[in-house]
Amino acid sequence: MDTVISNCIYLGKGLIFTLELTMGSIAVGLALGVFLSVLRHCRICVSLVRGWSSIIRGTPLILQLSIIYFSIPNLIGVRMNILSAGIIAFGLNSSAYVAEILRSGIESLPKGQFEAARTLGIPTFYMWRDIILPQVAMNILPTLVNEVIALLKETTLISIIGGMDIMRRSQIVAAEQFEYFMPLCIAGVYYYCLAMLIEFIGEKIERKVAYAKNS
Amino acid sequence: MNEKWPMLKIHNASKSFNGVEVLNNVSLEVAKSDVLGLAGPSGSGKSTLLRCIQQLEILDGGSMECDGKIGFMFQDFQLFPHLTVLQNLLYALNLGEKNARRRQSNEMQAKIMLKNLGIEAKASMYPYSLSGGQKQRVALARSLMVDPDVLLCDEPTSGLDVATTMDVVLLLKSACETGVTMIIASHDLDFLTKISNRIVLLRDGKIVLDVDVKQCQDPVNHLKKYYAD
Structure with missing residues (x-):
């Protein structure tokens, strides 16, 4: 029993790392994703955004992570800590997917909403910030929650650059104790609880913004 | 300002979508405080003309001049x-x-x-x-x-029942009293004759009739003749 508790505590420390990594990455992914999707509506930038999405979605995440952690410091001569490299890599990767989710959300809005904003003389920045994006956010919330959960699970890749997340710690415990089942089960429970927490928060927000669901 | 001062001048406006001509050299002047009804069958170019006035569409040819702020009321409301x-x-x-x-x-x-x-x-x-x-x-x-000087209304009664249509007539009439110039596109001739003092009939992107409602004895039937031809 003591072993179980001490393993839970040891893996629990990885939980904080996983949470930091996921939250940091989704913050970067969302901010950049929103920026990219708005930029897509600017004629000059369309190809740039498409190219970015294509490269990010067309290459493995593990490769992107390796480039950011191993290659870029080599090129610019500055070392990055594991958490920062992870947040940048997962955030950039997520931004392409968030931008695509947002694109579908924006395209599903009636064209008249843009036109109504224009006829009322609402400047472009405010139109996006106060009229378009709040409606899009409401429509894409379930898909966005899926993306966050997927990102949470993808963060397990951080172990390849030595990040001490839940997964990495469970492997260390397994190697030390020659016992795989228990540490992996604890890791599974932690990940499942985190995923359920994200889903719960998503549902809460969804219920709060459900005012326009019938319109 | 002179009541008959033209608030809006449209000169030889033309617009086509994918090679299909929707507006064909439309010229029109709307005086201040006028309530102009735009009648015509579906696809005659009423909505496109309104959208061009509001600059939601760019004209292929011709010009438009509006001497004031424009307000637009959408057919499907487009409330936020x-x-x-x-x-x-x-x-x-x-x-x-x-x-x-x-x-x-x-x-x-x-x-x-x-x-x-x-x-x-x-x-x-x-x-x-x-x-x-x-x-x-x-x-x-x-x-x-x-606070628009010109209010454009695109099919304000479409999808409304008779009682609500009557309400809309009263509403728009009360808006007219504030002196705002109005252009109302509708295929509902009864509604248009109740509210407008002038009705322009569009067909295939051209103005085929321009009627002063007060001068005409039976404007609805008069307009209907041009619908059928």
Whole structure:
């Protein structure tokens, strides 16, 4: 029993790392994703955004992570800590997917909403910030929650650059104790609880913004 | 200003979509405080003409000149669903307005307008909870809030029952009394003759008839003849 508790505590420390990594990455992914999707509506930038999405979605995440952690410091001569490299890599990767989710959300809005904003003389920045994006956010919330959960699970890749997340710690415990089942089960429970927490928060927000669901 | 001063001048306006000509050299002048009805069958170019006036579409040829601010009332209302009725009315007006007193007076004005339209009780409700007629009123109130000189209405009675249509007639008539110039596109000739003082009939993107409603004995039947030909 003591072993179980001490393993839970040891893996629990990885939980904080996983949470930091996921939250940091989704913050970067969302901010950049929103920026990219708005930029897509600017004629000059369309190809740039498409190219970015294509490269990010067309290459493995593990490769992107390796480039950011191993290659870029080599090129610019500055070392990055594991958490920062992870947040940048997962955030950039997520931004392409968030931008695509947002694109579908924006395209599903009636064209008249843009036109109504224009006829009322609402400047472009405010139109996006106060009229378009709040409606899009409401429509894409379930898909966005899926993306966050997927990102949470993808963060397990951080172990390849030595990040001490839940997964990495469970492997260390397994190697030390020659016992795989228990540490992996604890890791599974932690990940499942985190995923359920994200889903719960998503549902809460969804219920709060459900005012326009019938319109 | 002279009452008959042209508020809007359209000269040889033409517009086509994918090679299909929707407006074909349309020329029109609308005097200040005029209520102009745009009649015509579906696809005759009524909505496109309104959209070109509002610059939601760019003309392929010709020119338009408008001597004032334009307001637009959409056929499908296009209220902002995530804002309450009051917020829908106030958002554009309060944008960048830092003066608290002016914001307060805008709110008062919006509430008075809602009261005049009989929907003051709906001020804090979201658009999805309103009926078609109520949405129409909010849409009208929103377009009037920005104090337009010319109000363009695209099919304001489509999808409304007879009683609500009558309400819309009264609403638009009360808006006319404020001196705003109106251009109303509709295929409902009865409605147009009740509200307009002049009706222009469009067919295949061309003006085929221009009727002064008061001078014409039976404008509805007169217009119907041109529909059928």
